[in-house]
Amino acid sequence: MTRLRKSVGGSHVLPRDPDAWGAFTWSAARADLDGLAGGALNMAHEAVDRHAARRGGETALRVLDPQGGRRLLTWHDLAARTGRFADLLRALGVRRGDVVVAALGRGEALYTTALGTLKAGCVFSALFPAFGPEPLRARLAAGRARVLVTTKAVYERKIAPQRAALPDLEHILLTDAAEGAGALEPALAAMSPAADTAPTRPGDAALLQFTSGTTGTPKGAVLAHEALVAQLATARWVFDLAPGDVYWCTADPGWITGLVYGVVAPLAAGATVVVDGGDFEAGRWLSILERERVQVWYTAPTAIRLLRRAGTELARGVDTSALRLAASVGEPLDPASVRWGQEAFGRPFHDTWWQTETGAIMIANTPARDIKPGSMGRPLPNITAAVARREDDGGLTLLEGAEATGELVLKAGWPSMFRGYLDQPHRYAASFRDGWYLTGDLVRRDGDGDFWFVGRADDVIKSSGHMVGPTEVEAALLEHPGVAEAGVVGRPDAVAGEVVVAFVAPAPGHAPGEALRRELLAHARRRLGPALAPRAIVFRDQLPKTDSGKIMRRVLRDRLLKETPGDG
């Protein structure tokens, strides 16, 4: 295959020796992008239009559906569809900087919406369609979304009943409505495919991604258009991604990975992106690897562990000879699963680490060197990572030396670093100390300089790749009359990494037992959806509290570890 890649220091492949990484600078990475006149930069131009101009007839997307359908979109098709969507936003009076939200699964509509929104100079935000009504409302309201793109079912079940609580939400576009108000496809057909791309500045907001912290409201992290500098560079450095490569990212778009490494970065790299609309299913996933001749595959520990359960023989039975690199993200991948990749596919899984706030992969097991199974890997070029301790006086102490354990901190200033938490400047400021971004992840650095994930510094639960904020879950439980107190923590789980478990002290007059347990699970799932809702309830007469009345989640976690799994 002819590789059309631009040269950065001769090759995008990282040399084994970090001392030879000198050419892999951010300015070299910037030169890998076209840019627009007058110093403007727009993700949609880089991800779509520049490829449409150069090789418009080649395939940009292969969209698969669970029923076996397969639809190919060329770069020309994608340019036209995103142009029509941008034109539609302008026709609706949506302005640059306004927020457009998609609650969609993986599919053609997601790409049209995300890239069309960016083309129009609006800010794109993706939410899990499987979120319950409460997390959807909270995030739509916090983002002051003007447009929501979703399906009829999600709209009718979860949004319509609470539309009055969302005064900023003016337009609903439905991807599966054939006609009538809000039907997306007929509206697009009436628009121009050649809408101008907004000349956004590199620092203008492009993506708004909600993430959970320990405390109440979800945080809307803002990424700028120039985040693409690091997103594209890391796709090169970690995946060695080049034009024409067949690339499959399995992440849901409601998760930052699904957006950055599912949509923007691989298209900017000119890769052919496989988009599978189905849910996880071992047999089908393996057949996708085989039939689509996937070369680079980015997936997550929960899926890898489920594939392992399905058995090595099943995996060995498919032809994955095209697979060049397999990578994982979301939570630490255990060493056995890393090695299982080698056994099953002849390729070990490269674990990678990043967060919504970092905007791109920061630490990884790159192809440049041998994988250390179970480790996060090493910082990528231009990323300075350290192990630190927050001091009570507001200072930060960097912990030197081998085997140092503490909070992972990153020297601020890389191009994809988040530019703020929407409307929460204090929270943003509190994320930095002495010029370092505080990740909230506890790590250990070994003698070779590799990082190892130890746990969270806060109470956030990482379940199947979701960041679950315990306060949001507790608040939903406390709305139920049967709950006097609630404390939500994570329990280690062989498949999901952690699962959400709620300790509940029942309100007077409500007896703990199977009936109340089911009622609370049902209540939480209706409000929150399965990604955030607890999977188990543990009843206690009362919960451990500090002198000031705060529930001590740490004590609850310790108790869970001592009790039999599945208790509740």
Next chain:
Amino acid sequence: MAEQDLKRHVLDQLAAVAPEVDPDAVDPETNFRDQFDIDSVDFLNLVLGLEKRLGVRIPEYDYPKLSSLDGAVAYLREKTPA
């Protein structure tokens, strides 16, 4: 096992995993995941629960056969002694 008993087992296990689901409202022919918000961990718990209840072993490559009520009942009928 009789079809009615198997149906009850599947619906009971579904209720244990996703108690918000009204068993009377389950469309037997439609994929569970197209009717309700259940994710891959829920589905795994549904299958593992059925294995435990019925004392059968369900290999992963058969999981798709259990993705609807009718599908699950038909599959389990073959798996369980009459």
